[in-house]
Amino acid sequence: MAESIPASENRRQQIINAATTLFLAKGYNQTTTRDIAKVLNISQPALYHHFGDKETLFVEVVKTVGDQVNHDMKKILAKTYTEPIDQLIDLTDAILTRHPRDVFTLIHSSFTSLSDKHQRVLGMIFGQDYVAPIAQFFATITLRSSIDARTASSFYITSLAPLFGDFHTLGAKQTKRERIAQLMDLILYGVAKNN
Numbered sequence: 001m002a003e004s005i006p007a008s009e010n011r012r013q014q015i016i017n018a019a020t021t022l023f024l025a026k027g028y029n030q031t032t033t034r035d036i037a038k039v040l041n042i043s044q045p046a047l048y049h050h051f052g053d054k055e056t057l058f059v060e061v062v063k064t065v066g067d068q069v070n071h072d073m074k075k076i077l078a079k080t081y082t083e084p085i086d087q088l089i090d091l092t093d094a095i096l097t098r099h100p101r102d103v104f105t106l107i108h109s110s111f112t113s114l115s116d117k118h119q120r121v122l123g124m125i126f127g128q129d130y131v132a133p134i135a136q137f138f139a140t141i142t143l144r145s146s147i148d149a150r151t152a153s154s155f156y157i158t159s160l161a162p163l164f165g166d167f168h169t170l171g172a173k174q175t176k177r178e179r180i181a182q183l184m185d186l187i188l189y190g191v192a193k194n195n
Contacts, residue, residue: 019036
C-alpha cells in the first residue's frame, strides 16, 4: 500500500513548483510572493507558513533546479563521446532545458536583494551544481596552458546569454541544437584562425 503524502508536504511542493516557474521566467526581483500565492490560490500568510520569506523560497528554488541540472549533467559526463564538443552541447542543452533565462544572470542579479547568508548559499549552489560539472568536462580536454578547468567553466557559463532568447542570437534561423553547437564551437575554438 502506497503511503500518502501529508498535505503540508504536498502544499510545500506546490509552492516550490509555482515559485520555480515564476522565478525562472521573471527573475527574483520581478517575482513577488503575491504572484506565487495568486497562482496557487492561497494567501500570502499561507505561503509564509511554509517559507519564512521570499529569499528562503528563492534559495530553495535555485537549490532544487540546481540539483536537477547537476543530476542531468552528471549523467552526460558519465557517457563516452567521440567528440568533446558533442558532450559540451549536451551539457548546455541540460542547462537550457531547466532554465528559460540565463542562469548566471538569474542568480547574480538577485544578489543585491539578498542577505549575505543567502548570497553565500547561492554562490555555493552555483559553484557545486553548475560550475563544477562544467569544470569536470573542461578537465578532460587539453586547454591552453594559461587556462585551468575552473576558469574555462566560468567563461563558459558567462557566455551562454545568446542561447536565452532571440535578441542576442548569433546566426540566422537555426534549431536550438544548431545555436548551441555554434556557440560551443566559439567557446572551444575561438573566432581567430589558429595557424
